[in-house]
Amino acid sequence: MGAGLGGCAAALALHHHGHYVVAVLDKVREFHRLGDSLGLGENAYRLLARWGCHVKEIQEIGNQSPTMKIRRWHDGKVLAEQPLMDMAGYIGHRGDYHDIFLKWVRERGIPIRMGCEVVAYSDPETSQQPSLTLASGETITADVIVACDGIKSLARHLVLGARDDPVSSGYACFRAYFEPTPQMRADPALNPLLVNGDSVNFWIGPDTHVVQNTLRSGREFNWILTHKDDGDVPESWFQPGDMEEVRRLVVDLDPQVREIIKATDRCLDWKICYRKPLSTWVSPRGHRIVLLGDSCHAHLPTSAQGASQACESAGVLAACLGMVEGREDIRVATRAYEKLRYPRTRVSQTFGEDLRDRWHGALKDVDGDVEIDPESVKIKVSLPKFLFSSPPLLQGLIVVVVAMVVAMVVAMLRVCVLLTRSNFVHTEYTTLRL
Numbered sequence: 164m165g166a167g168l169g170g171c172a173a174a175l176a177l178h179h180h181g182h183y184v185v186a187v188l189d190k191v192r193e194f195h196r197l198g199d200s201l202g203l204g205e206n207a208y209r210l211l212a213r214w215g216c217h218v219k220e221i222q223e224i225g226n227q228s229p230t231m232k233i234r235r236w237h238d239g240k241v242l243a244e245q246p247l248m249d250m251a252g253y254i255g256h257r258g259d260y261h262d263i264f265l266k267w268v269r270e271r272g273i274p275i276r277m278g279c280e281v282v283a284y285s286d287p288e289t290s291q292q293p294s295l296t297l298a299s300g301e302t303i304t305a306d307v308i309v310a311c312d313g314i315k316s317l318a319r320h321l322v323l324g325a326r327d328d329p330v331s332s333g334y335a336c337f338r339a340y341f342e343p344t345p346q347m348r349a350d351p352a353l354n355p356l357l358v359n360g361d362s363v364n365f366w367i368g369p370d371t372h373v374v375q376n377t378l379r380s381g382r383e384f385n386w387i388l389t390h391k392d393d394g395d396v397p398e399s400w401f402q403p404g405d406m407e408e409v410r411r412l413v414v415d416l417d418p419q420v421r422e423i424i425k426a427t428d429r430c431l432d433w434k435i436c437y438r439k440p441l442s443t444w445v446s447p448r449g450h451r452i453v454l455l456g457d458s459c460h461a462h463l464p465t466s467a468q469g470a471s472q473a474c475e476s477a478g479v480l481a482a483c484l485g486m487v488e489g490r491e492d493i494r495v496a497t498r499a500y501e502k503l504r505y506p507r508t509r510v511s512q513t514f515g516e517d518l519r520d521r522w523h524g525a526l527k528d529v530d531g532d533v534e535i536d537p538e539s540v541k542i543k544v545s546l547p548k549f550l551f552s553s554p555p556l557l558q559g560l561i562v563v564v565v566a567m568v569v570a571m572v573v574a575m576l577r578v579c580v581l582l583t584r585s586n587f588v589h590t591e592y593t594t595l596r597l
């Protein structure tokens with residue numbers, strides 16, 4: 164449910180692992196080129212390639228800059244430079260990436276049904292299949308429902324039975340994406356950012372930073388200004404921003420990028436919200452409705468891993484489901500998925516908070532031109548290598564261990580069921596957690 168990047172990744176992974184994907188549903192009637200830049204890391208690339216996707220299609224439309232530069236706010240001095248692969252991976256336009264993901268799903272014969280808004284779920288206690296209900300009244304059942312309905316997930320409330328309202332992170336972003344005018348391209352100050360290939364730069368200052376990147380060899384330009392914000396702008400990808408406020412915030416920014424930001428005629432105002440970590444990603448009764456992607460592990464922009472982690476979750480869910488022998492064991496697979504993914508996505512989420520805090524604090528108590536240690540502002544890839552990025556021998560070992568754990572739990576469940584049925588022991592196996 165949800166045909167964003169997470170929903171498409173789930174369909175691709177499940178299909179690859181031999182599961183029958185009934186359909187991918189989305190409430191919108193038509194997809195537009197929405198959003199702006201989004202990073203897909205090497206972890207996502209490896210998985211997509213493993214699922215038979217021609218990843219060159221994404222590489223070709225992504226930013227081609229090999230490195231990113233981390234600069235001082237007021238004069239643009241380069242404080243550190245490092246490979247893009249250390250964090251964002253391939254930066255591309257979300258809408259373009261989405262088009263390709265949708266194409267890959269269609270190529271596999273998986274139906275994508277548009278205009279299908281899910282309004283209710285049924286999570287039966289017994290061995291019955293879960294179901295969802297569309298706004299049209301149609302009901303669809305399946306062995307497993309994967310809810311990839313994004314940051315404002317309805318499934319999260321319906322599945323968990325409780326509301327979890329967004330919590331302000333204390334920051335918001337102004338963001339703009341446009342084609343630079345010929346005058347901008349001809350401007351010698353902007354020239355290095357717009358011609359001779361793509362660029363990626365970060366300007367860091369006290370409690371603020373600007374991300375700038377180009378796409379299509381400088382023919383498209385994206386800037387994102389993160390700033391302190393305790394107002395109550397609605398959490399939306401469509402809320403217009405106040406360019407007057409932007410101009411005020413960039414008044415002492417490096418002139419190289421200040422002018423292009425000041426000259427931008429419109430931008431979006433995106434409040435960065437947190438969701439508290441969920442107690443579970445799996446429906447409590449039947450354990451057959453699972454959350455995936457932003458619906459359960461949304462990331463800060465400084466993590467640059469939202470879409471990549473959704474791909475990882477898709478891979479792990481499909482692999483776990485591939486290990487069960489019968490429908491009665493699905494609950495073990497969905498629980499195993501949650502237990503395997505939860506700690507890793509937490510690391511990846513907190514990694515974004517750490518980077519933002521280091522960037523926003525780096526120049527706080529430093530006078531003008533004092534040198535700072537480049538390492539202190541570099542992006543540190545603290546994520547342990549993902550299962551599918553590990554060397555083949557280690558991969559094999561991890562898969563064997565996971566398989567053994569899943570097999571053990573399945574065996575334990577079976578014993579519990581037998582004992583319960585034969586009245587030897589009254590075990591509440593439905594609440595068993597891995």
Ligand SMILES: Cc1cc2nc3c(=O)[nH]c(=O)nc-3n(C[C@H](O)[C@H](O)[C@H](O)COP(=O)(O)OP(=O)(O)OC[C@H]3O[C@@H](n4cnc5c(N)ncnc54)[C@H](O)[C@@H]3O)c2cc1C
Pocket residue numbers: 164165166167168169170188189190191197198199200201202257279280281282311312313314316317400455456457458462469470473
């Ligand atoms: C409009 C938009 C613009 C974005 N722009 C950026 C960006 O510029 N940079 C960036 O890093 N990240 C952006 N993101 C977030 C990014 O796409 C995600 O972090 C990441 O791709 C993981 O996506 P997801 O599939 O979990 O969620 P999403 O990408 O949010 O996809 C969720 C999908 O579920 C559908 N849906 C929601 N509720 C229902 C329902 N009740 N019934 C049926 N379908 C439903 C939505 O229409 C949507 O297509 C954007 C997200 C959206 C929705």
